[in-house]
Each structure stands twice: as structure tokens, then as C-alpha cells.
Amino acid sequence: MKSFLKTFFASFLALIIFSVLALVIGIWILSAVVQPDKPAIGQKAVLVLDLNKIYNEQEKENPIASITGDESGNSPGLYDVVRLLHYAKQDSTVKGLYIKAGSNMNGFGASEELRNAVLDFKQSRKFVIAYGETIDQKSYYVSTAANKIYCHPQGGIDWDGFSVTYLFMKGLLDKLGIEPQVFYAGKYKSATEPFRFTKMSEPSRLQTTDMLNDLYSILLKTTAAARNIDTATLHSLSVNGVIRSANDALNNKLVDGLKYDDEVKDEIINLLKLKNTDKINFTELNEYGAAVPYKKSGNGDKIALIYANGDIVGGKGDDEQIGSDKFVELIRKARLDNDVQAIVFRVNSPGGSSLASDAIWREITLAKKAKPVVVSMGDYAASGGYYISCNADSVFANAGTITGSIGVFSLLPNMQKLFNEKLGLTFDGVKTGPYADMGSVNRPLTETEKRFLQASVDSIYYTFKSRVAEGRKTNIDYVDSIAQGHVYTGERAIMLKLVDRTGTLQDAVECAARMAGTKNYWLKEYPEKKTFWQEITNADNFVESNSEKAIVKKIGAEQYQMLQRVKNVKELMQAPQARLPFDMNIY
The missing domain is CATH 3.90.226.10 (2-enoyl-CoA Hydratase; Chain A, domain 1)
Incomplete structure (x- = not known):
């Protein structure tokens, strides 16, 4: 009987694998053979x-x-x-x-x-x-x-105007017996506040108020011009709940x-x-x-357009992240390609790993020596996102771009109380040196270890400010006065000389073409579009994408974003971070 079952299940598994492979190969062959004609748009x-x-x-x-x-x-x-x-x-x-x-x-x-x-x-x-x-x-x-x-x-x-609400976890951590051990540089660097406080600090409240007021002002001025209503009247309609x-x-x-x-x-x-x-x-x-053929391709000079979208992480990252290995390789490829006359670097990122940010910054610096490099900022180009942007020849931002946040933090939880008092777990071991287990979550850091970690954060912060001073052609004292983790809109960042001008991605492309001395150009976009075979065989992305859609459908987009914030806490603990304070959802 054992032998029969073993043979049966082995055959059954082989049949499943064969069926899946047949389906994938069949779809691949079908896509190669049946090439649909371009759709006809029709009239009107x-x-x-x-x-x-x-x-x-x-x-x-x-x-x-x-x-x-x-x-x-x-x-x-x-x-x-x-x-x-x-x-x-x-x-x-x-x-x-x-x-x-x-x-x-x-x-x-x-x-x-x-x-x-x-x-x-x-x-x-x-x-x-x-x-x-x-x-x-x-x-x-x-x-x-x-x-x-x-x-x-x-x-x-x-x-009714804009509002933003932040989630604070300190009360939950206290109940669980988890002590967040926090190290940061910059009084506005409030990314760790959810773990330390139960409400916003005054510096955080100040910068968030300034940011919201800037965005609200853009809405009022735009509406006033379009609808021929003065901004005072529009503001009155909002504050009075009309x-x-x-x-x-x-x-x-x-x-x-x-x-x-x-x-x-x-x-x-x-x-x-x-x-x-x-x-x-x-x-x-x-x-x-x-x-329709809305993209120019293959004729004239080549300009590389590199999209850097998502959190900045070490390694290759996934399709929704800026992996340092992957993007160093992409920028280097464009730098070494003699046919590429200029590089446009589109950054849409709240930041992430400071080490990964520095690796990308280095490659941008090398590229700038070889050919013009122009940055275009999207919704966010903050903290690590600003780190990888600051050394370009020219930096464009939208008026409503969230940028700045020049600061660093590190976070390590002490879970000893949770383990000992809540779960009844204890730990013991041996080590060859006093710091061999530094960073273990089952015990608190010693005062010496805390000094080590704070010194590391301070050093990274100094390097960050130095990169900005070099890229923006100013001195480090000035950078320090506007840094401190402070978040700015693109409109305000221009006044502070963190950004060169407001403009769209198209404006940045046209600027890069002018700097390269060309009017006849086409764009080569990176990361390159995946082939049909790469897409269809990427089962992990397919499953993850559909699982995400199913969860969002069940619990709603806002609740899903909250779950994602909790999940991201783990990433914050892995290495020093140059990251935007909070995940800002403005309504």
C-alpha cells in the first residue's frame, strides 16, 4: 500500500507540473503566433x-x-x-x-x-x-x-481643506513590553515618533502644518485662477463648512x-x-x-530616462523598490553607453536605506562627470530620495512634490520584557567579546553600545549633509540650518535652493536635451519593459499582485495601507534609514 501511495502521489505531482508547464508554454506559443493587430480608434x-x-x-x-x-x-x-x-x-x-x-x-x-x-x-x-x-x-x-x-x-x-493623520504605536508597544531604542539626527526627523510618543512633537506638528498649508495654497490659487473666484472667498467656504x-x-x-x-x-x-x-x-x-505612435524611438540622439520608484533598499529589490545593485547597474550602463547623450533620473521615493542611497549617489556623481544628468522629482523625493537627487546638474520638482527630510535614524527594539514577563521565555549564551551580540532584540543595549549607534547615525548624517552641500554648491552650515529632517514642498524647496526649478518630467527631458546640445532625440526608458515570457513566468509577482488586490477589496485601501505601515516597521530596524517621516496620506 505504501508503495502504491508513493507512486500515485509522485505521478499526480508530475501531472500537475506537466499541466502547468503545458499551459505556460501554450500561452507563450499562442502569444508568439497570434499577434493582435493594432486597435482601430475609429472616428470622433x-x-x-x-x-x-x-x-x-x-x-x-x-x-x-x-x-x-x-x-x-x-x-x-x-x-x-x-x-x-x-x-x-x-x-x-x-x-x-x-x-x-x-x-x-x-x-x-x-x-x-x-x-x-x-x-x-x-x-x-x-x-x-x-x-x-x-x-x-x-x-x-x-x-x-x-x-x-x-x-x-x-x-x-x-x-473642507486638507488633513493628515498619523498612527502612533507607543501605547501598543508599552502593553506588549517592547522598548524602542531610537537614535536619530535632526530635530524634525520624526520618522521614529510613532514608537516614542503618543502624539506629534511640536517640530513635527510645525513642519506638517507648513507642508499642508503649502499644498492647500496651491489648490486655492489654482482654483481661483480657473474659476475666477478670489482665494479669500474659497478659503472662507472651507473654514465655514459652506x-x-x-x-x-x-x-x-x-x-x-x-x-x-x-x-x-x-x-x-x-x-x-x-x-x-x-x-x-x-x-x-x-x-x-x-x-498610436506617441513615443519617438530609434531616430536622433539617445537620452536615457531612468525611473527610480519606491523605497530604497540594498540589493536588487523588487519591481516596487529602488534596489541599489539594480540602479547602480542601470545608471552605469547609461553612463558607459556612448550613444546616450544625457540622463534624466525620475525619482519618486520616500527614501530608505542610507547605505543603498549612498551607492546610488556615487553612480550619479560618476555619470555627471561623463554627461548631463537631470533629476525630475515625482510625488516624493525625500530623505534617501533627496540623497540620490541632490548631485544632479539640474533638479526639477513639482510645486506639490514632498522633498527635503535631510536626516537619519536607526531603530532597534528591546523585547526582553515581552519575552520574559509576557511569554515566559529566557535566553542564555556565550560570546567571544562584549559586543558580539550587539543588536540582539532579547536584551537592552548597554550605554556604550548606545553611544556606538548614535555615533554611527551622526556620522551618516554628516555625510548626507556633505553630499547635499557638494551637489547644491553651498556650505555644510547652511545645509544644516535647513536640514534637521525638515520636510518641504517643491515650491518651498526652490526658495531654499534644494531644488532648481518647478517643472514636469517633460520639462526635465527638454532641459537634458538642451544641455546635451540636441533637438532631435528619443528616449530609452529604464528599467526596460519585461518581455511577455518574463511576465508570464514571474509567478511570485502574479500571486502577490492578485493577493494584494483581494485584501484591498476585502478591507479597503486605507486599512491595507495601515497594515503595510506595520509591516514596514521590520525594514526600519535592519539598518540606518534616510527616510521620510511617516507615510503621509493627505485628504
Whole structure:
């Protein structure tokens, strides 16, 4: 019987493996043989900009979708959206743009890029209509670029101002018997405050207030110019809680009308001069991107565009991280390629490992000696994200970019009380020297060990400030006066000379071309797009992506982000960090 079962299960396992391999190979062969034609856009197309979608720095593509024809899982990158709208401006088949303005899932920097792209498209005199049932403030910010803004008669506009809420864990850690041993440099470096305090420190409250006020000011000034309402009136509407319904929004000129979905579509039909029975040719951006040649390729001089998106970590990292080994290799490849005339480094990162940041900084420094290097900052380029940006020839940021945060911290938990008193666990062992087990979580650090760790953090902080002083061509005393872990918006960072100018990624590309002395250029983008085979065989990413979607669907995006923050605590304990204080979700 044992022999039978052994043979049966071995055969069953072999059958499963064979079936999976057959499926993968079959899909691969099918994709190679069945190459779908470029989709036809048709006449009188209306492009759809859906603000509910997250437009990542690079395109997200579902490999199965290219076979099944279901493009809903695909999403163009942020810069792709910008280039698509620019191309559509001259495309006679595209007659207008429809903005789905519900909840904007993109950050302030990305929203600024999107809004500027809509303004550029509108120069073609094609119509732009924004519509949402209820429109949040970031969606409204983008929508102010439209010709008309409509909301549902029973919906409305969120016009209550911005807020940010931080999660503090000290009370939980106290109950568990976990003592956070914290070492930091910079009085505003508040990334460790959730472990030390139960509420914000005054320096943290001050910098967060300044940051929110800057972002709020951008919203007010933009809205004032677009809607012809002065900023004082707009601010009064917010602080007095005037906008409570769709009618309030209409009466105070924040929207152009209250309409149901069918009424908005009727207006678009009239603009297109169609019959009432005709169907509007709504075209998603990913479909449009598959149909038109919106990217220049292969002709003229080559400029490398390197996207650095996510937390900065040692090693190669994953697709959502900036792994130092991977990005050193990418920058070096562009540096040594004689055909590359300039490098544009797009940074969208809250920071991370200080050691990994320094490795990338070094390669940027070497590249700058060989050819022009221009940085474009996204939603975030803070702490480690600023570290890897500061030594470029020119640094661009959006007005709403979160940057600065020049500071360092290190965190090590002492879990002795948890182990001994809560769990009844004790530890014993031997060592060849007094510091051989330094960093063990089962005992507190000695005073000497604490001095070692603080000295290490202070040394890294000094190096960080030195890098900034060198890159920004100033002295270390000045850098120290504006550093201290302080977070700034891009607009304020220009005044402090941490950033050269406000501008989009396209502005940074054009600057790099000018510095390289070329007008005829094309972009080679890194990390390079994975092949179909690489995507389909990357089972781990496929499973992780679908698991994440399932969890978000069950518990909601905000709750999932909270879980991610708790998970990230482990990473904070691995090495000294140059990282943005908190994970900022601004509403």
C-alpha cells in the first residue's frame, strides 16, 4: 500500500507540473503566433482620463490581457498619459477628453503632471469635460483644467481643506513590553515618533502644518485662477463648512452644473454632432496608447530616462523598490553607453536605506562627470530620495512634490520584557567579546553600545549633509540650518535652493536635451519593459499582485495601507534609514 501511495502521489505531482508547464508554454506559443493587430480608434473618439486609477511611473501591463483582449488590467505610466494627451492634441480622430473625477488615487506631484497635460491638450480647442458623482479635492484640482465641471445632483464637492493623520504605536508597544531604542539626527526627523510618543512633537506638528498649508495654497490659487473666484472667498467656504451639497457647490460657482450621467453624455453627443441614438466612442488611454505612435524611438540622439520608484533598499529589490545593485547597474550602463547623450533620473521615493542611497549617489556623481544628468522629482523625493537627487546638474520638482527630510535614524527594539514577563521565555549564551551580540532584540543595549549607534547615525548624517552641500554648491552650515529632517514642498524647496526649478518630467527631458546640445532625440526608458515570457513566468509577482488586490477589496485601501505601515516597521530596524517621516496620506 505504501508503495502504491508513493507512486500515485509522485505521478499526480508530475501531472500537475506537466499541466502547468503545458499551459505556460501554450500561452507563450499562442502569444508568439497570434499577434493582435493594432486597435482601430475609429472616428470622433473621446479619450477617458480616469482619476480613480493609479498612474504609476511606468506602465503596468497584465500579460494575459494581451491574449484575451481584456485591457482593463493594463494602465499606462504617468509620463505615458502626458505624452498620449500631447499626441491627441494634434490627432484629428480625437475630438475631446472626458475626466472621470471621483476619487483621485494619485499623489500631488502626479496630479500636477496630469493637470498640466490636460491644459496642454486644451490648447487644441477640443472640449474637456470633468464629471464625478462626488469629487474629492485632488480630483477637483485636476478638473479645474477642464472647460466644464459637473457633479451628480445628489453628490457634491469635498471642500473642507486638507488633513493628515498619523498612527502612533507607543501605547501598543508599552502593553506588549517592547522598548524602542531610537537614535536619530535632526530635530524634525520624526520618522521614529510613532514608537516614542503618543502624539506629534511640536517640530513635527510645525513642519506638517507648513507642508499642508503649502499644498492647500496651491489648490486655492489654482482654483481661483480657473474659476475666477478670489482665494479669500474659497478659503472662507472651507473654514465655514459652506459646501455641504451639490447645490452649495453650484451656488458658489465651484461647478458648472448638476447633471446625471446620461445628461453629461447627451452634452457630449451634441458636441460631437451625433444622433441621440449614436454611441459615444469613449477610448481608454491604454487602448489609445496601443493604437498610436506617441513615443519617438530609434531616430536622433539617445537620452536615457531612468525611473527610480519606491523605497530604497540594498540589493536588487523588487519591481516596487529602488534596489541599489539594480540602479547602480542601470545608471552605469547609461553612463558607459556612448550613444546616450544625457540622463534624466525620475525619482519618486520616500527614501530608505542610507547605505543603498549612498551607492546610488556615487553612480550619479560618476555619470555627471561623463554627461548631463537631470533629476525630475515625482510625488516624493525625500530623505534617501533627496540623497540620490541632490548631485544632479539640474533638479526639477513639482510645486506639490514632498522633498527635503535631510536626516537619519536607526531603530532597534528591546523585547526582553515581552519575552520574559509576557511569554515566559529566557535566553542564555556565550560570546567571544562584549559586543558580539550587539543588536540582539532579547536584551537592552548597554550605554556604550548606545553611544556606538548614535555615533554611527551622526556620522551618516554628516555625510548626507556633505553630499547635499557638494551637489547644491553651498556650505555644510547652511545645509544644516535647513536640514534637521525638515520636510518641504517643491515650491518651498526652490526658495531654499534644494531644488532648481518647478517643472514636469517633460520639462526635465527638454532641459537634458538642451544641455546635451540636441533637438532631435528619443528616449530609452529604464528599467526596460519585461518581455511577455518574463511576465508570464514571474509567478511570485502574479500571486502577490492578485493577493494584494483581494485584501484591498476585502478591507479597503486605507486599512491595507495601515497594515503595510506595520509591516514596514521590520525594514526600519535592519539598518540606518534616510527616510521620510511617516507615510503621509493627505485628504
